[in-house]
Amino acid sequence: MKVLSRISLVVALALLVGAYFVPIWSIDLEAPQYPEGIGLHIRINTIEGKNPHDLRNINGLNHYIGMKEIQPDAVLLLKLLPYLFGVVIALGVLAVVLNKQKLAVAFLGTFLLIGIVSFAEFYRWEYDYGHNLNPNAAIKIPGMAYQPPLIGSKKLLNFTATSLPTTGGYMMLAAFLLGGFAVLHSSRYCPIDWLRNRNGKAKNDSDKFLDESIIKEVEAITEQRQKERQYVAK
Amino acid sequence: MKTHIKLIGVFLIAAMMWGCGGETKKETAALGLEDVASKVYVPPGQHDEFYFFPSGGFSGQVAVYGLPSGRLLREIPVFSVNAEKGYGFSEETKPLLMTSHGFIPWDDSHHPELSQTDGVPDGRWLFINSNNTPRIARIDLSLFETVEVIELPNSGGNHASPFVTMNTEYVVGATRFSVPVGSNTDVPIETYKQNFKGTASFVKVDPKTGEMSLAFQIMLPGFNYDLSHAGKEKSHGWVFFSTYNSEQAHSLLEVNASQKDKDFILAINWKLAEKYLAEGKAKDFPCEYYHNLMNEETQTAKSEVKKGVKMLYPKDCPGLAYLIPTPKSPHGCDVDPSGEYIVGGGKLATVIPVHSFTKMLAAIEAKAFDGEIEGIPVLKYDAVLAGEVQNPGLGPLHTEFDGKGYAYTSMFVSSEIVKWKLGTWEVVDRVPTYYSIGHLCIPGGDSKKPWGKYVVAMNKITKDRYLPTGPELNQSAQLFDISGEKMKMLSDFPTIGEPHYAQAIPAEILKPRSAKIFELEKNKHPYVVKNEGDVSIERKGNEVHVRMTMIRSHFTPDNIEGIKVGDKVYFHVTNLEQDWDIPHGFTIMGMQNSELLVMPGQTRTIVWEPKKPGVYPFYCTDFCSALHQEMQGYVRVSPAGSNTPLKFNKNEEVAAK
Numbered sequence: 103m104k105v106l107s108r109i110s111l112v113v114a115l116a117l118l119v120g121a122y123f124v125p126i127w128s129i130d131l132e133a134p135q136y137p138e139g140i141g142l143h144i145r146i147n148t149i150e151g152k153n154p155h156d157l158r159n160i161n162g163l164n165h166y167i168g169m170k171e172i173q174p175d176a177v178l179l180l181k182l183l184p185y186l187f188g189v190v191i192a193l194g195v196l197a198v199v200l201n202k203q204k205l206a207v208a209f210l211g212t213f214l215l216i217g218i219v220s221f222a223e224f225y226r227w228e229y230d231y232g233h234n235l236n237p238n239a240a241i242k243i244p245g246m247a248y249q250p251p252l253i254g255s256k257k258l259l260n261f262t263a264t265s266l267p268t269t270g271g272y273m274m275l276a277a278f279l280l281g282g283f284a285v286l287h288s289s290r291y292c293p294i295d296w297l298r299n300r301n302g303k304a305k306n307d308s309d310k311f312l313d314e315s316i317i318k319e320v321e322a323i324t325e326q327r328q329k330e331r332q333y334v335a336k
Numbered sequence: 337m338k339t340h341i342k343l344i345g346v347f348l349i350a351a352m353m354w355g356c357g358g359e360t361k362k363e364t365a366a367l368g369l370e371d372v373a374s375k376v377y378v379p380p381g382q383h384d385e386f387y388f389f390p391s392g393g394f395s396g397q398v399a400v401y402g403l404p405s406g407r408l409l410r411e412i413p414v415f416s417v418n419a420e421k422g423y424g425f426s427e428e429t430k431p432l433l434m435t436s437h438g439f440i441p442w443d444d445s446h447h448p449e450l451s452q453t454d455g456v457p458d459g460r461w462l463f464i465n466s467n468n469t470p471r472i473a474r475i476d477l478s479l480f481e482t483v484e485v486i487e488l489p490n491s492g493g494n495h496a497s498p499f500v501t502m503n504t505e506y507v508v509g510a511t512r513f514s515v516p517v518g519s520n521t522d523v524p525i526e527t528y529k530q531n532f533k534g535t536a537s538f539v540k541v542d543p544k545t546g547e548m549s550l551a552f553q554i555m556l557p558g559f560n561y562d563l564s565h566a567g568k569e570k571s572h573g574w575v576f577f578s579t580y581n582s583e584q585a586h587s588l589l590e591v592n593a594s595q596k597d598k599d600f601i602l603a604i605n606w607k608l609a610e611k612y613l614a615e616g617k618a619k620d621f622p623c624e625y626y627h628n629l630m631n632e633e634t635q636t637a638k639s640e641v642k643k644g645v646k647m648l649y650p651k652d653c654p655g656l657a658y659l660i661p662t663p664k665s666p667h668g669c670d671v672d673p674s675g676e677y678i679v680g681g682g683k684l685a686t687v688i689p690v691h692s693f694t695k696m697l698a699a700i701e702a703k704a705f706d707g708e709i710e711g712i713p714v715l716k717y718d719a720v721l722a723g724e725v726q727n728p729g730l731g732p733l734h735t736e737f738d739g740k741g742y743a744y745t746s747m748f749v750s751s752e753i754v755k756w757k758l759g760t761w762e763v764v765d766r767v768p769t770y771y772s773i774g775h776l777c778i779p780g781g782d783s784k785k786p787w788g789k790y791v792v793a794m795n796k797i798t799k800d801r802y803l804p805t806g807p808e809l810n811q812s813a814q815l816f817d818i819s820g821e822k823m824k825m826l827s828d829f830p831t832i833g834e835p836h837y838a839q840a841i842p843a844e845i846l847k848p849r850s851a852k853i854f855e856l857e858k859n860k861h862p863y864v865v866k867n868e869g870d871v872s873i874e875r876k877g878n879e880v881h882v883r884m885t886m887i888r889s890h891f892t893p894d895n896i897e898g899i900k901v902g903d904k905v906y907f908h909v910t911n912l913e914q915d916w917d918i919p920h921g922f923t924i925m926g927m928q929n930s931e932l933l934v935m936p937g938q939t940r941t942i943v944w945e946p947k948k949p950g951v952y953p954f955y956c957t958d959f960c961s962a963l964h965q966e967m968q969g970y971v972r973v974s975p976a977g978s979n980t981p982l983k984f985n986k987n988e989e990v991a992a993k
């Protein structure tokens with residue numbers, strides 16, 4: 103692997119490790135009664151309120167419409183995610199230490215796979231949370247589900263729910279992009295080489311343009327000589 | 337024809353003039369009133385610039401307003417029970433109103449005083465005195481709740497109170513009505529001069545917790561002690577008290593206590609008092625008083641009976657106290673921001689006398705005395721006087737300062753505020769008040785650094801200022817802009833009870849300190865329940881303790897059986913909410929006490945004694961949620977001696993069929 107690839111990987115790994123310590127995803131709930139804001143932060147291993155008692159208060163509000171309580175310990179994905187990303191980080195470390203392009207590809211592939219699986223699982227969890235309602239709930243609106251959006255905003259009764267990545271999420275995204283760069287850079291699709299080649303080619307073209315007369319002369323001479331050789335051979 | 341033209345001309349001119357007149361009026365309205373309106377208008381959703389705390393006077397409470405809007409924000413119960421908040425009815429708050437005279441449900445609250453650090457209000461606590469049964473209360477300004485009350489013994493009306501020293505080392509109190517003190521207090525009233533005494537109390541304030549303790553008292557002549565202020569900066573270490581009835585009359589005071597040309601301002605050197613105390617000069621004086629303190633963790637107040645006080649006698653303690661002659665029954669006793677000037681509000685005087693602290697020290701040094709009273713040297717009036725404000729108006733009562741070199745004195749009799757200049761003593765402006773102003777308040781106006789933007793007049797008489805409400809009218813406050821050279825009236829707003837004094841402080845100091853909830857985790861109430869599953873009912877003889885929870889929108893338990901007539905039922909109710917502004921209320925049919933209003937994370941207890949068998953509904957009294965009307969329950973009460981077993985439920989959902 104090229105040096106720049108390894109440096110990128112090291113930065114990517116640092117970002118991934120950093121993402122263990124900050125929230126990666128944010129769900130904001132806006133309602134007239136909550137001018138001070140209420141919301142959730144998803145960390146790699148747990149869900150917590152943005153303010154000290156937000157989770158408790160959201161659970162309190164949700165019981166009216168029969169949503170299950172969000173119990174951070176009960177979310178399977180968040181139990182696994184620290185280990186899954188542990189594997190990703192381990193692959194990255196090996197790639198840097200052993201300087202193996204194949205390991206870097208494995209790092210990136212695992213990262214992507216876990217990313218896709220996580221989003222799918224997050225969606226499934228949100229779906230279950232928003233659809234699987236207590237039939238005895240006080241407020242029942244036929245056809246109404248309370249699934250928060252995977253990403254973006256959605257109006258749920260008096261609340262507008264907005265789901266977006268936050269610090270840790272952006273760190274992970276940056277880590278993924280850096281990993282992708284590291285792999286490509288050391289491959290034959292190296293983006294820097296490509297850029298350089300493109301520039302190089304342009305330069306050659308301009309050389310050609312500048313020295314066209316000489317080239318034509320050379321070509322003319324070569325043609326002449328070939329003709330001479332043919333003539334000699336005859 | 338000519339006449340016609342002339343006539344038309346006259347009509348035209350008249351019409352033009354009429355038009356002009358209308359325009360001018362409109363313009364005045366636009367320039368004058370709208371300008372004033374914009375100064376007091378706080379748009380919906382925006383906050384006022386200042387918190388304003390006038391006392392409730394005979395309501396016994398403290399009110400909280402916003403300035404400049406004059407919007408009532410809250411009433412803080414202090415010395416009177418308040419059924420709305422369960423204050424003085426709940427088991428947790430009842431001890432706050434205990435005194436050596438028993439449980440006192442009402443008092444007369446007079447002078448709120450903000451705690452200070454380096455002579456500037458710091459927004460930690462608000463102290464207030466009760467005049468009738470002498471006490472000082474402390475309000476925690478993160479909760480806006482009374483958290484401590486200390487009784488002052490050997491006192492007959494704690495009026496000259498609770499003024500603080502520069503760093504809230506002490507809050508003071510001096511008796512308005514001198515009374516016989518000590519072991520024999522059953523004496524003929526006509527022996528006033530021999531047996532009646534005044535005392536000044538120095539209550540120490542713990543700089544960290546705010547907890548008050550009576551450090552010492554000073555035995556004083558049997559005058560009436562009216563108001564007070566502590567020195568600051570150069571006069572830090574001294575406290576000044578105004579006195580009247582130096583005639584020592586005990587009957588028809590309105591005449592008999594108004595005979596002398598001069599009464600006194602009493603100056604006490606409290607730093608020297610501390611020294612004498614350390615030297616053991618104080619005598620143990622027998623007495624009994626209550627100290628009531630709210631425990632933050634258990635959320636329950638506890639009363640403690642204290643016995644005895646350290647008493648200092650001026651005759652044993654040279655230099656401890658001096659009397660400064662001050663004309664005609666002074667009321668206000670106000671120290672300017674520099675600490676140099678002590679202004680006496682001689683309510684019957686024709687001048688406002690201003691004493692100089694520097695001259696006072698020089699007079700003491702030079703022994704410029706005019707005799708002494710009970711071991712207290714009387715200083716010569718002229719030796720201490722800095723100047724007199726001439727022709728200020730009638731009935732000067734109370735002076736505050738704007739920090740820009742001016743003083744503002746309320747004039748009760750001539751019903752006005754008079755602005756005068758410190759140093760030159762000349763009156764520079766006066767505005768009428770409606771009607772008969774008592775005290776006035778400039779934010780920080782008795783401190784080292786006044787925020788001299790507004791002055792609020794607290795008027796004693798209201799009459800026609802608002803829509804009439806029968807014979808009893810509210811009291812009236814009036815807001816004036818004092819940012820310019822001339823005072824300008826901005827608005828009127830009604831107040832609760834009868835404010836005697838007030839404090840105001842920039843909102844930005846208090847706002848960040850204001851608590852939103854009580855942390856349930858930190859709640860160590862002996863009967864707290866933190867999970868619905870842990871609710872319980874326990875019978876101890878005829879006492880039944882119900883540990884109940886409330887959360888949107890149900891009580892747990894909500895069905896209780898096995899209560900009997902003759903039982904004393906303690907409902908210990910915990911509000912499990914941890915969300916801002918979600919209190920729940922609790923009451924039950926036949927409740928002889930008040931309701932409970934329980935804040936998030938708080939536990940409150942109310943006692944109920946059912947008198948006859950039946951099923952009693954209880955419910956939430958504070959509209960808490962969309963299903964507030966459903967927040968209810970039942971208690972079954974059986975006849976005395978019956979065998980109905982104690983039974984309660986825990987939140988069962990019954991599916992719709």
